[in-house]
Amino acid sequence: MNRNTSEDHDDIFDVAVVGAGAAGLSAALFLTRARRRTVIYDGGPVRNSMISKIHEYLGYEGSTPAEFLERGRSEVVSYGGEIRSETVLKIEARPDGLFDVWGSKMKITARAVVLATGLVDVLPMVPGLKEGLGKYVHLCPCFSGYEVRDKPFVAFGLPERLAQLGKFLTAWSSDVTVVSPHEFDSETLTRLDGFGVKTVQDEVTGLVTEGDQLVSIATASGTEVPCEAVFVAAPFKAASELAASLCEVDEAGFAVTDTYGRTSRPGVWAIGNATDQLAHLVHSAASGANIGPWVVDYLLETSLNPKKKE
Ligand SMILES: Cc1cc2nc3c(=O)[nH]c(=O)nc-3n(C[C@H](O)[C@H](O)[C@H](O)COP(=O)(O)OP(=O)(O)OC[C@H]3O[C@@H](n4cnc5c(N)ncnc54)[C@H](O)[C@@H]3O)c2cc1C
Known part of the structure; x- marks a missing residue:
């Protein structure tokens, strides 16, 4: 013993x-x-x-x-x-x-x-987000960025993490758009622009899919931003x-x-x-x-x- x-x-x-x-x-x-x-x-x-x-x-x-x-x-x-x-x-x-x-x-x-x-991970209240996890909804490019490389990405979520996430995503795609109702300061906007990241000041309200494919996100102002993968700063x-x-x-x-x-x-x-x-x-x-x-x-x-x- x-x-x-x-x-x-x-x-x-x-x-x-x-x-x-x-x-x-x-x-x-x-x-x-x-x-x-x-x-x-x-x-x-x-x-x-x-x-x-x-x-x-x-x-x-x-x-x-x-x-x-x-x-x-x-x-x-x-x-x-x-x-x-x-x-x-x-x-x-x-x-x-x-x-x-x-x-x-x-x-x-x-x-x-x-x-x-x-x-x-506390996901924002956007319909379809949870169901899309592991398919076209991602939380971190370290885990799945490679699998969706070169596709158009949209990033949204916590404003304090979004600028960093937007920049980071450019390692995997040259087509990255940050969508947020938050008003980023001009220095942040200039930096994001320098990395080739587009910004849209609006709120994501939905995901638009065709079959199992994401085609765009819908926003509060009624527009759509085309994308095939979303990354959420949750x-x-x-x-x-x-x-x-x-x-x-x-x-x-x-x-x-x-x-x-x-x-x-x-x-x-x-x-x-x-x-x-x-x-x-x-x-x-x-x-x-x-x-x-x-x-x-x-x-x-x-x-x-x-x-x-x-
Ligand atoms: C969508 C997604 C994809 C990911 N992909 C990857 C990847 O490819 N590679 C990678 O390295 N990381 C990945 N991660 C991160 C990975 O999931 C975490 O790093 C990992 O799970 C952390 O391990 P953990 O043991 O701390 O917690 P967990 O793996 O979450 O384990 C915690 C366990 O504790 C249990 N538990 C909680 N409370 C209680 C309780 N009161 N009594 C008994 N049991 C309890 C839970 O049910 C759970 O089973 C991903 C995360 C997400 C969200």
């Missing part, structure tokens, strides 16, 4: 990992290989579940999200990880330093918690309120962490999109591996010096 783990207490896990995407599975792989008793909660679809192919992850180029997850899950299970199809509803920090974790089916206790709950929000109940969060509900994924509460880590909104799959997986040694160290230290009951 490995004395440093919780395997001698049936009801206590070393770590509860909440979220079974790239970040959570990667953390779980490290922790199970470090012989920590780990439960992983899979509460539903991952952020990119609607796309047909993963890009920008060396070794997984062209895999489907389902293939990627299946491979990760079987690796974690092969080292003893216990994946539960449950949403975590509540986590309570106990005075003795342990955590009570309420899944939708049952409660467990864990010595440490890893939040890998991801984020939600706000992010935390996918779960668990972090807010456990540790310091920012105004959008994301856990505030140090470079090792540590939150303001000892024993709680946050990784992937749950703390870093710009993390791609490869960064999210890396963040899971990154915290692994620190979680193990915490478990070893607290097994030597358990927190006294208050």
Whole structure:
């Protein structure tokens, strides 16, 4: 028996990992290989579940999200990880330093918690946007710009991110139009013009499609801007309120962490999109591996010096 783990207490896990995407599975792989008793909660679809192919992850180029997850899950299970199809509803920090974790089916206790709950892309209220995701609606050219290269693009959404997005898109197409009701200052307009980006001061109200093809966007003023792909600068929000109940969060509900994924509460880590909104799959997986040694160290230290009951 490995004395440093919780395997001698049936009801206590070393770590509860909440979220079974790239970040959570990667953390779980490290922790199970470090012989920590780990439960992983899979509460539903991952952020990119609607796309047909993963890009920008060396070794997984062209895999489907389902293939990627299946491979990760079987690796974690092969080292003893216990994946539960449950949403975590509540986590309570106990005075003795342990955590009570309420899944939708049952409660467990864990010595440490890893939040890998991801984020939600808050799409503007434009009909058809959600349905077009993964086809002609895109959020980031890093993931799908190459697949629609050289086509006419329209970018819209958060004004503070639009100028940067418009410029960035010119790496993939020379036909980029930024559509926004926002009045950009003259310096921004001159810069966008310098990159060859057109600007239209108007509000996007709809997508015009023919079959499965996007042909233009419709605007509030009644005009149409021809395009075959739209890129949306959408706000992010935390996918779960668990972090807010456990540790310091920012105004959008994301856990505030140090470079090792540590939150303001000892024993709680946050990784992937749950703390870093710009993390791609490869960064999210890396963040899971990154915290692994620190979680193990915490478990070893607290097994030597358990927190006294208050
Ligand atoms: C349209 C689109 C396309 C993308 N394409 C790519 C790409 O090609 N390449 C790339 O590198 N990145 C891509 N991304 C980004 C990628 O999706 C994220 O980087 C990645 O999903 C982040 O991994 P994560 O593990 O942090 O979060 P996720 O993968 O979102 O996993 C979080 C998991 O936690 C679960 N969860 C949340 N709350 C709870 C709870 N309370 N209890 C239990 N489970 C919970 C969620 O259901 C989800 O399964 C794309 C994103 C979008 C939106």
